[in-house]
Amino acid sequence: MEFNNIEHLVIFSTLNQITNYIAIKSLKPKNIYNITFSEGLSEDFKYGIKPCEWDENLEAVLKIDKDIDAKINDLKITENEYGDLEKFKSFILERLKHIDESTPIYWHITGGQRVFAMAIYDIVKNRPNDILFYLEGNSEKIISEGKDKDEFNSKVKYELRDLDFKIAFQLMGYDTKEIRSTQKLKEKGIKAENINLDEVNFYNALYQWMLNEGENEKFEIDSEKGTFKELLLLSNSTSKFISEEEYKKDKNKSRKIRQEFLNNLFDEVKNKCNKLGKYDIKNSREMKMGFPAGYIFEKLVGYKIYDVIKDNHKILGMEMSLKVFKDESNHCIDELDIVLLTNTGRILNFECKSGSLGGDNAKSHHFTTYVLSGVFGAPIFMTPLIKKDLKGDTDKKLIAACSTAKKAKIKIIYLEKIECEIKKLIG
Incomplete structure (x- = not known):
């Protein structure tokens, strides 16, 4: 089984968009579903937590990437889903109900909060062809769960060969320029x-x-x-x-x-x-x-x-x-x-x-x-x-x-x- 040009990839909005970028570049999905937060909910977060800006950073980089031709669909969590695990699961299932169980969904949970990762795990248990995966930063290994997890781990690499500082910085909302002293x-x-x-x-x-x-x-x-x-x-x-x-x-x-x-x-x-x-x-x-x-x-x-x-x-x-x-x-x-x-x-x-x-x-x-x-x-x-x-x-x-x-x-x-x-x- 090949794991590129897949149909559906779900990601979590995160400050560390590099992990999402690696997942997208590796799997080359046709559809990306970004679990993020509504503007109203974001305003209640602590200073420095700005999911809207994180989303913009990723979208800006993907827009100029010639290898990626995927539509990003935002799944915006409101206060109603944020505080209730069952409501969160129902919200996600409703938004993805058009994807039948025979078509695998790849769930990238590296950027997600633990409570949401638990909910996704419950969803994946009832979808036999899905794969849930996590990019473990310290060991630099992929941890996955699902029907084809062993093959997935062996074929999908936690790496990029064409990443540079400019892209890495832009994914975090920063930039670098060619300067004489550099x-x-x-x-x-x-x-x-x-x-x-x-x-x-x-x-x-x-x-x-x-x-x-x-x-x-x-x-x-x-x-x-x-x-x-x-x-x-x-x-x-x-x-x-x-x-x-x-x-x-x-x-x-x-x-x-x-x-x-x-x-x-x-x-x-x-x-x-x-x-x-x-x-x-x-x-x-x-x-x-x-x-x-x-x-x-x-x-x-x-x-x-x-x-x-x-x-x-x-x-x-x-x-x-x-x-x-x-x-x-x-x-x-x-x-x-x-x-x-x-x-x-x-x-x-x-x-x-x-x-x-x-x-x-x-x-x-x-x-x-x-x-x-x-x-x-x-x-x-x-x-x-x-x-x-x-x-x-x-x-x-x-x-x-x-x-x-x-x-x-x-x-x-x-x-x-x-x-x-x-x-x-x-x-």
Whole structure:
């Protein structure tokens, strides 16, 4: 039995429309029945629960999808059905009574509340050819019930191969645009063509050196002493360093120019690590920023993650400095340092911090990722610390940042654990 171009698919309106989109793309139904809520009932829901907007997000994406030619029929629950299980079942059966028992209905219940899923289960028990199924986000498996459930599980895949960030964001009511500062590394499972390999090799070589010889190699740059990592992070200090523009206006000239200090540091590092290659860090975009250390750390982490996922078929997309917009406005509401998109619609958002992480900031990124990827989102905090740094005299702001991330229930990945932790996250 084949499970595409089916006749009837029932879905539940949900914030996490990616799951409905995967079900629709996989089964290619001719008719879609969307169990949603009437406008009057929606108004009584808690703030942030907006089924009408969720429905519009899905319809907008399906409208531009050339592979989907299905009519969406909204089955709008009123207060009368919402509070009574039997009335809910009667309402659904009445609206679908034109479908005889010999024609299977596929019931996708991932987005539904448990009480409604129980009601659908009762309906399916009396329809011998129907299949009820659930996309389990943590295990990334399909759980189904019905006559042909084993065949259904073996033939229908919980994945998409052509999902990209733009579609994933639009399904949540957000958007992303091509901006100069955004770096695309992978799209729809294919490595980007314009990747600067000299830059990639530079940062991967620097990462390996930092964790090995660089951990014990001490430098003295402009009277400041420490390892490369210690001096890189020290450059964030506003009491010791200043930008070139600020230096021109500074009457006392008591602080060092941040970029000059880092250029001298990299000159010394190149003498110690001969694998850094041709990349011109001194004239790079990151070195032109007010605080280069943060951008350097972001690329250090980003390219290490890319090295781990570049050939992994589960990762469809990877971008750095990805800006998120609300609808089609020009107002950027958030910037994601490093973000991955899996073939099951999970968004993995990596927040890189070479300084402090305020509690509000942590909560903001946790919320943004949740909204963008529904309940399967995973905000992750990347720190330049290695685990043993927590017991030493390392930058107190960084240790405090780890503590803030823990309080916000955000996963932390230490510098030396990137490869093994990324592999665990992908599965």
